[in-house]
Amino acid sequence: MKPCVVGIGGAGGNILKQFLQSMDANLVVHQFGEILSFGDVKGIWLESASQDALGQNYYGNLTQNRYPAYLICHGGVSDSSPTRSYAMDTYGFDLKAQGFDRRAEYLKALFEVFENDPVLKEKCIEEFKGSDNPLSGYMWKVGIRPYTTIAIGGKSASAPIKNEEGKAQEAFQKGLSSILKQRNKNGPKSSPYCDSILFLASLGGGTGTGFINPITSFVRSEEVIFPIFALGIMTEKGTDKRHAAEGQRYLGAVIAMYDLLTKESGKGIDGLLLIDNQILKDKFSGNYSAMDGHIYQALKPLLDLRNYPGDQLQDDAPAIRRVFWEVEAENGQDRKDRDSEIRLLPPMFVPCYNIQQDYIGDINTLVEGALGKSGSLFPLGKDGRLFPCDPVKADRALVFTRGFFSTAEITEAVAKRTHLPPSKIKIYRKLGDSRNEDVLILLRNPYGGSPDEHLRQGTLEWKLHEIISLAINYVDENQTNILGFQSFTDLTKDRLRKYFYGENGLLDELHNCLDRLESGERPVFQRPLSIFGNGGIGSIAMDEGCAVDLELVAGDKAKMRDLVKAELKEILRSEDCRRRIREIMQS
């Protein structure tokens, strides 16, 4: 697997630095040659706050052909853009906002109006040459797409973009390395393109939280099966340095998780990896660089390209994507039956990581270090679980090891701790570096199945229950802060009120989530929620006096289907209908 790592927002950018650090020798005063990242990954930092991007010197501006690069999300929108003016006048949204300080609903609403307002869509298509979203379209086409295999053969296949000096250096190095390079026709060749996307963002309600979902939606409009994974970092408890309370940040996290985890297969991400920063903060005494380093270290077994001989294709991104989604027929987990229709919702993964010197222990100690000892869920941070969970609840485990282990012994060690049958343990063995051996275990959906687990400290239910409860408290107590925000127009305020406080709104749905967690039902997040989508599309269009075909989001379709069914049943049951059918039959 060779992902294009996309760091979004401040935290995403900081963690991305770890992934892009060069493994090659270089001078301290000047960097020569191409950046050789671990696993040959490529990366880009997406940021909406220009001042943050300009106030650092690690990333260069992508528009100036630099690498590693940052891209300002709204860089494609001019100050005098008619689309920007329309969005501002109609909804009070600024397309060129410098950061989205802990307001996940702002970005959510901003992207929804582009999906649902035909006038805005038309203006946008006219101004941005066929693109119906000036932010996500720009980020995808300019920032991410050129680094992926999708760009091969396309116009933008020249990634990574280089300046003249870079091109000359590359030509010189290619000449030299062609002498050194082994011409092995049977061996895999290194490609400059990435086979998947891995988003890195904090789930604190800012740029990172808000952008994953809209970018993914945009990508999915072009590429239905291109593997897209997201790594979300749950912020720690308390009030942060910018005086944002935990409730506000957890509300952002809940909104983001809701959107990410209720999009069906082919419409959103392929899996959400969750990391709890509280665990890392306790482990590394608040040293954020060390915490970022640990996240990078934990993902190394996934990115390592040194597979066992003959297993080169085991962890290519499409294969990982399939294994992420695959549902065991016998339990139907992660599946929601709606009459005859089956909806596959993206799974959550809890990464568990452990590293040990190879002469210290065996595979059992390694796995135990990652998953924790049996029955020991709390306090957190004593083992390698990066998000609270009970490993025995997982419905599948993906095990990435580096070291010399047989498949049988890895399976046995993981099965012993997770109680999973061998068929649900997927092993990916890498060769490692002879000095250390490490393991990354991705536990899929390690929750649900039994009631009252939210009361047991250290479980995923407990953590989600806590987060959702704090988010509910925040929504309950901060109506003015949420709805009275700056420039929102009355239309936007009305929609937000319905979204947060209306019947079947977010607040109601969060209470339903708590009920599901308490009863052990899965999945927790089921019904997609929309600010401008659910029942609101028509009125926006009506306001503008446009008659257009409206695009329905998944939730609306389901609602409409239920309505039609109920109506049909009613008609068929009526005496009048029965009489007419009888008449037709007789005739």
Added chain:
Amino acid sequence: MNEHELRILLLIILAAILVIGLLAHMHYFVRITNHIKRTSDRAFQKEDLKIALRIHQGSNFNTVMLFSWCLFVVAIAFLYFLTPEIFPNWNYFSFPKVASDSFGLAYFAAALIILPGILIGIFIPKGYKYYQISRPLKQATLFVPLLLLVSISCSIYLGTIYPVTDKSFWYLGYASLIVALIIMLSPIGKGYLEELRA
């Protein structure tokens, strides 16, 4: 032990380090093969193993190592074969036409690089691609060309003042040569030692 014998002994030490490096590299493969055979679910060819172990070391590192090994050939030849002190019958001064030319030393160096240097330069750096080399170690290899240039400079000085000799310059040249060789072989040595511990 006289001076001449000591210098021959020092040359043998250099050769021994090279041989030890080669043996460590070969044994590293044997041990890795055994580990994988023990844990692998399937049979595999040696070529498969080589492909699996291969890792990109970076264009800068590859360039530096290629350059360093070519310089190493030049440095060792200059130290031992420039003046007739150590090998009276095999030295640069045995070719008076070249030795008296203004660019004689350059011709000598070029001949060394073109003949054995390219062969060594092509084959030896390839060995590095099977080891996980840490970035600090890669950074250390940046000093190797400097060390080898110091050694070559010392040899050139000795060749210029010949028949006068200066022991300190010879030993300085030798010291920088052996330090450079140790740094060049350290990725292999370190990988092998770690593998031995496994």
